[in-house]
Amino acid sequence: MTYLIRITFLLFFTALTKLNYAQTAGPAILQKQWKAAWIQVPGEPSNEYGVYLFRKNLDIAGKPSAFYIHVSADNRYKLFVNEKMVSLGPARGDITHWNYETIDIAPFLQQGRNVIGAIVWNEAKFRPEAQISLRTGLIVQGATEAEQVINTGASWKCSRDNSYKPLLVKIPNTYYVAGPGEFVNMAEHPREWMKIDFNDASWKNAEIIFPGNPKNIAGAFGIPVGWLLVPSSLPQMELSSERLKTVRSAKGVALPPSFPASRSVFTVPANSKATILLDQGYLTNAYPTLIFSGGKDASLSMEYAETLYTKYPAKGNRNETEGKEFVGRKDSIVSDGNAGQQYTTLNWRTYRYLQLSISTKQEPVMIDDLYGTFTGYPFKYNAVFESDNPELKTIMETGWRTARLCAVETYMDCPYYEQLQYIADGRIQAMISLYNSGDDRLVKNAINIMDHSRQPEGITYSRHPSYSPQFIPTFTLWYIGMLHDYWKYGKDTAFIKNKLAGARQVLNYFHDYQRGDGSVVNVPYWMFTDWVVKEGWVEGAGPFGSDSTSSLIDLQLLFAYQVASEMELKSGIKEYASLYNKYATQLKSTIRKKYWDPSRGLFADRAEKDLYSQHANALAILTGLVTGNEATAIAKKILADTSLATASIYFKYYLHRALIKAGLGNDYINWLGAWRENLKMGLTTWGESPDIDKTRSDCHAWGSSPNIEFLRTVIGIDSDAPGFSKIRIEPHLGSLNNAKGEIPHPKGKVSAEYVKENNKWTVTISLPAETIGTLVWNGKNYKLKAGNNAFTF
Numbered sequence: 019m020t021y022l023i024r025i026t027f028l029l030f031f032t033a034l035t036k037l038n039y040a041q042t043a044g045p046a047i048l049q050k051q052w053k054a055a056w057i058q059v060p061g062e063p064s065n066e067y068g069v070y071l072f073r074k075n076l077d078i079a080g081k082p083s084a085f086y087i088h089v090s091a092d093n094r095y096k097l098f099v100n101e102k103m104v105s106l107g108p109a110r111g112d113i114t115h116w117n118y119e120t121i122d123i124a125p126f127l128q129q130g131r132n133v134i135g136a137i138v139w140n141e142a143k144f145r146p147e148a149q150i151s152l153r154t155g156l157i158v159q160g161a162t163e164a165e166q167v168i169n170t171g172a173s174w175k176c177s178r179d180n181s182y183k184p185l186l187v188k189i190p191n192t193y194y195v196a197g198p199g200e201f202v203n204m205a206e207h208p209r210e211w212m213k214i215d216f217n218d219a220s221w222k223n224a225e226i227i228f229p230g231n232p233k234n235i236a237g238a239f240g241i242p243v244g245w246l247l248v249p250s251s252l253p254q255m256e257l258s259s260e261r262l263k264t265v266r267s268a269k270g271v272a273l274p275p276s277f278p279a280s281r282s283v284f285t286v287p288a289n290s291k292a293t294i295l296l297d298q299g300y301l302t303n304a305y306p307t308l309i310f311s312g313g314k315d316a317s318l319s320m321e322y323a324e325t326l327y328t329k330y331p332a333k334g335n336r337n338e339t340e341g342k343e344f345v346g347r348k349d350s351i352v353s354d355g356n357a358g359q360q361y362t363t364l365n366w367r368t369y370r371y372l373q374l375s376i377s378t379k380q381e382p383v384m385i386d387d388l389y390g391t392f393t394g395y396p397f398k399y400n401a402v403f404e405s406d407n408p409e410l411k412t413i414m415e416t417g418w419r420t421a422r423l424c425a426v427e428t429y430m431d432c433p434y435y436e437q438l439q440y441i442a443d444g445r446i447q448a449m450i451s452l453y454n455s456g457d458d459r460l461v462k463n464a465i466n467i468m469d470h471s472r473q474p475e476g477i478t479y480s481r482h483p484s485y486s487p488q489f490i491p492t493f494t495l496w497y498i499g500m501l502h503d504y505w506k507y508g509k510d511t512a513f514i515k516n517k518l519a520g521a522r523q524v525l526n527y528f529h530d531y532q533r534g535d536g537s538v539v540n541v542p543y544w545m546f547t548d549w550v551v552k553e554g555w556v557e558g559a560g561p562f563g564s565d566s567t568s569s570l571i572d573l574q575l576l577f578a579y580q581v582a583s584e585m586e587l588k589s590g591i592k593e594y595a596s597l598y599n600k601y602a603t604q605l606k607s608t609i610r611k612k613y614w615d616p617s618r619g620l621f622a623d624r625a626e627k628d629l630y631s632q633h634a635n636a637l638a639i640l641t642g643l644v645t646g647n648e649a650t651a652i653a654k655k656i657l658a659d660t661s662l663a664t665a666s667i668y669f670k671y672y673l674h675r676a677l678i679k680a681g682l683g684n685d686y687i688n689w690l691g692a693w694r695e696n697l698k699m700g701l702t703t704w705g706e707s708p709d710i711d712k713t714r715s716d717c718h719a720w721g722s723s724p725n726i727e728f729l730r731t732v733i734g735i736d737s738d739a740p741g742f743s744k745i746r747i748e749p750h751l752g753s754l755n756n757a758k759g760e761i762p763h764p765k766g767k768v769s770a771e772y773v774k775e776n777n778k779w780t781v782t783i784s785l786p787a788e789t790i791g792t793l794v795w796n797g798k799n800y801k802l803k804a805g806n807n808a809f810t811f
Contacts, residue, residue, distance in 0.1 A: 047088065047161065048249070052230030054159035054169035056244065059176045060225040064153035065142055069182040069364070071211055072136040072156055073218060074174045076167065082124045086161035087168055090118035090230075090247060091138045093149050094364070095156060098135040099126035101212050109250045109427040109463075110483050112150045115233065115470050116245035119254070120161070134158070134168060135212040137179075139364050144184045146365075147195035148428070148437050150485045152245055157230045175221040181207035187347045190330060192714055196437045197365060199347050204361075205354035251463055255426060256396040261389050262372060263299040266339045268292070271376075281387045286313070286376045294374045295339060296388075300702035301370045301717055303423050303433050304390030306349075307362045308374075313383025314355030318376050321348045322369035324434055324716040325700075331712045336370070336700035344373050347434075353383060366393045368423070368434040368717070370702065395425040401454045402760035402769070403728050407753075410728060413693050417722035420703040421450045424719035428483070429464050432706065432715035440481045441468055441493040442546075443720045445500040446671055450725045452507045456762025461504055462513060468497050469520050476527030480544075489543035492571065494524050495578040502581035509764030511589060511741045518590040521582055525598065528575055536604040537567040537612065538575055545571060547633055549707055552663040554629045560663075563624035569613040570623060573637035576605045580641060588740055606643055620655060623663075631663035632656050636676035653680035666708050667692045671723040678731055683750035686731050693724060733759030735768050738792065745791030747783055747802065765789055781809040 059070050089097055090108045097105040104126055108117040123134075140154040160166035185199035210216055233246040262278040270292035274282040278296055286292045306320055323346035328334040330345055346369070351361050376383060403414050424430045428439040429447040448461040471479035478497055480490035498521050505514040531541045546558040547570050554561030560570040579602040587595035613634070615627045621638045623629045635656050639649045653676065656662065665673040674689060696704055704721030705713040730736050734749035742764050751757055751772060760769035766786030773780045784806050785791050791802035795811055 047159070048232045048234050050232075051235050052157070052159045052169075052232070052247075053166055054157050055171050055229050056155040056157045056227040057170045057172075057174055057176070057224035058154055058156075058227055059178050060222050062154070062178055065140070065151075067140065067142045067144060067182075067184050068154060069137065069139040069179040070154065070156075070176060071179050071208065072138065072170075072174050072176045072224065073211065073216075073221075074134040074158075074168065074170075075214075076127075076132040076134055078127060078129065078132065081127055081129050082164075084122055085124040085127060085165055086120060086122050087165055088118045088120050088159040088161060088249075089136075089157065090116060090245070091136070091156045092116075092154060092245065093140045093145055093151050094138070096137045096364075097121075097158075098212055099123045100128065100132055100214070101135075102126050105254065107250070107254075107427075109252050110148055110150070111248070111467070112470060112483050113152055113244075114242065114246045115248050115467075117250040118157070118159075118247050119250050121254075131214050133212060133214045133216075137364070139182070141184065141197055144186070144198040146197040146437055147486060148430075148439070148483050149197070150483050153227075155227055155245075157247075159230060170224065172223045172226060174224040175218045176224045177208065177211075177218075177221045179207060181205075185348060185350060189345060189347075192331075192435065194435050196347075196433075196435055199349045200363060201350045202361060203352045203354075204356075204359055205352070207354075209356070251466075252427060252459055253396055255393050257305075258392045259389065260298075260302060260304055260392040262296045264297045266295040266297045266371070268294045278388055281389075283384060283386055285382050285384045286316075286378055288378050288380055288382045290378055292374075292376045295344070296372045296374065297339075298370050298372070298390070300419065301368065301423060302390065302392055303366050303368050303394055303426070304392050305362050305366050306369075306372065306388070306390050307360065308351070308388050309358070309360045309386040310353065311357040311359065311384040311386060312355060312381050313353045313376075313378050314381050315379040316353040316376060316381070316383045317350065318353065318374070318383070319348055319350040321346045321373040321375070322367045323347075323371045323373070324368065326371060331714075333711055333713075333716075334699075336702070336716065338700070339371070344371070346371075346373075355381060358386070362391075366426075370716075393426065394422050395427070395460055397422060397425065397451065397455045397457055397460075399454055400456050400762045401729060402758060403733065404756075404758045405732075405754050406756040407687070409694075410687070412697065413690065413724050414728055416693075416697065416701075416703060417450070417725035418454060420717055421447060421454070421719045421722045421725065423703060423717050425451070425460060428467065429460065429719070431481075431720070432718050434717065435715050438481045438484055439464060439467065441478070441497045441500065442480075442490075442668070443718070444468070445496050445503065446668075446723055446726070447719045448500060449503055449507070450719070450722050452504075453726050453729050453761050458504070458508050458510070461508065462510070465500060465504065465513075465517065468500075469517055472520055472523065476523035476525075477543075478524070480546075490546045491528070491541050491543055492545055492547060492574050495528070495574045497521075498524060498578045498582055502585060505585055505589065505740055506737045507742055509741060514585065515589045518582075518585060518594075521585070522594060525578060525582060528578075529601070532575075532601075533567075535608045535612075536572070536601065537565075537608055538571045539566045541571070547574070548669040549666045550631070550633075550663045552629075552631075554623065555663060560631065560633065561623040561629045563626055565625060567612070568624055569609060569621055569634045570631070570637070572605060572609050572613075573634060573641060573643075576602055576609065576641045576643070577637065579605065606641070609638070609643060618655075619651060620659070620662075621652075629663070630659075630661065632665045632673055633663065633669060635662075636665070636669075636673045639676035639680050640672060649680040650682070653677045653682050657682075664708075667704060667706075668718070668720040671720070671726075674723070674727060674731075678727075678750065683731055684752045686727060686750055687752045687754070690724065693721070696721075729759050729761050733757060733770050734794075735759060735761050735770060743789065745785055745789055745802065746794065747791060748794035763789070779809075779811040781811065783807040783809075
């Protein structure tokens with residue numbers, strides 16, 4: 019509001035661009051208790067909804083060249099220096115790994131009087147599921163003695179902002195855990211509270227909770243006290259201007275033709291109502307900002323939706339709005355009648371459609387502007403994919419948008435409904451990051467967070483951070499797959515070596531549930547494999563036999579043993595590699611004996627051999643249970659047999675990897691029917707489930723696997739050794755006659771280009787320094803060297 023509000027987000031862009039670096043902290047700050055204290059507003063509840071304002075006057079003799087500070091809060095904060103926002107956070111974590119942000123505020127300081135301001139909010143029981151919390155608090159610590167004049171303590175002034183109340187989100191019959199809307203009464207907000215000359219004499223001195231404690235420091239008798247602070251490994255999130263594109267409908271008001279694509283002013287008369295439906299043109303994550311004047315006691319609301327509904331939950335074509343109903347998250351504001359009021363949400367919102375509703379009283383209200391500020395992890399797209407099929411470019415662009423919207427301070431399954439970092443989703447998202455950007459910081463952050471969630475018995479949470487523990491043991495197995503992916507494609511193999519001890523605990527947990535023949539039985543919790551509507555499938559868990567075993571579970575464990583064995587052999591302890599190889603050999607034998615149905619030439623989902631799926635047979639190929647002609651025959655049956663339980667857009671990642679491994683990779687472009695259907699239905703990101711009309715979420719990054727496979731499979735660029743130290747190029751061009759791709763690599767870039775003219779292929783490949791590789795073309799191997807390589811076939 020006013021300075022969430024008086025300062026437009028356009029000022030924030032310049033400020034935060036300067037801060038977009040990986041944060042570092044000197045070792046000293048991690049080795050002793052901070053001199054700064056966590057503070058709160060006296061007399062306020064510590065675990066109830068509230069928005070709080072903090073300020074500190076700072077007098078400096080001269081403008082410094084550097085002024086580093088560390089800042090954190092619970093739940094979240096926005097920090098300002100002289101009315102300019104310099105940081106928002108902290109990046110989500112858990113109580114024993116509570117992130118603080120490190121920033122240099124020197125560019126925003128001036129000689130003489132300065133004011134530091136912070137908005138801190140705690141959404142308490144209404145907070146997002148991903149928001150772990152201890153209690154309301156703020157801490158700011160100067161990095162050195164020179165900066166410690168800024169340390170939080172009783173010298174900071176503070177006040178509750180009584181203008182805010184939570185607004186519950188009402189979306190029928192669905193799982194929504196992304197936080198409340200906001201109800202804001204502008205008349206109760208302290209105006210101009212961030213100005214240097216603001217009179218804060220009536221504000222209270224902050225109350226000290228306790229000192230800041232780095233994770234390395236324990237309290238008395240080794241007992242941790244409060245949040246255990248760790249430096250955030252992530253940069254500040256991107257903030258960039260993003261205007262809504264078009265008006266889809268307007269009732270009760272005349273709008274200028276230029277609105278909302280450019281700043282335009284219009285007035286809603288006194289004692290009237292207006293409703294305006296705006297279209298961003300594509301789904302986005304943004305902080306909406308509404309600037310308005312006059313209209314005392316007028317009610318203004320902004321509602322946000324991925325799409326409109328023909329009849330809830332049916333959505334129809336996402337581009338169509340006529341005759342549809344609006345269901346979505348909402349923020350409401352009551353005007354205080356002043357000029358230049360400005361409202362920006364505390365947290366970002368997800369929307370393609372934004373509905374602005376206005377109801378005036380005795381005064382007209384003037385709308386001065388309405389715009390968004392895009393936010394997300396600051397990924398840069400560093401890949402290239404071009405071909406003579408323009409449809410593939412659209413699929414690639416849509417996948418990248420989906421991936422970006424599902425990545426802020428963590429990976430997220432979806433930005434609108436959950437904002438939760440699940441392992442199964444995160445594994446695919448991490449590979450997209452590596453192939454499309456090369457920035458591995460969010461990848462490593464995800465791996466760390468999942469490792470932090472591991473329980474004493476060995477299993478991880480299925481998602482983290484999350485204040486409600488959820489266990490999906492199969493996701494813990496995919497966590498080992500995620501380790502293997504980074505070990506193979508990432509640049510820091512030592513990072514994974516340090517995670518192998520945790521992987522051993524995971525596999526030990528599962529080994530306790532293996533019978534004498536190796537089959538897994540009676541693992542507790544939710545044994546999810548995929549969202550499938552088919553006989554025997556219950557809430558995503560595949561069929562179990564009368565003996566409580568399942569080929570789907572056995573195969574996923576087999577996969578985990580295999581990749582763990584490979585990591586242990588080359589980067590860990592060889593005895594574990596031998597042990598896991600022994601377990602894998604037993605499992606392969608058992609699975610073949612127990613689930614193979616020679617009459618159908620397929621693996622069954624259970625020992626009764628009455629239910630079959632694409633999933634089990636894809637996993638049989640991926641784990642090398644079948645190879646050569648047998649694998650090819652099964653792959654063809656997977657595609658042709660309509661009686662099989664079919665993979666969702668999520669599990670098609672594994673299905674397609676299996677079909678490619680079985681020798682059918684040249685058909686990859688023909689397998690993208692689900693993605694083509696999404697585009698046909700007007701989606702601008704990939705939907706969550708196969709039922710596109712009624713899918714809950716219109717944005718799930720687990721559907722962005724083509725952003726990997728266009729480069730790994732079609733262009734053919736793959737890793738052939740840990741750390742991507744060896745490169746394998748094996749294209750699957752299908753019907754393409756022209757294709758070019760480039761990916762970021764730990765040593766630089768890898769590129770490949772294929773041009774067919776007069777039935778001859780010209781192939782040009784470039785490898786980075788200090789690497790070697792192999793080109794596989796029509797079954798023959800050709801050596802590749804660092805630098806340029808050219809071939810004609």
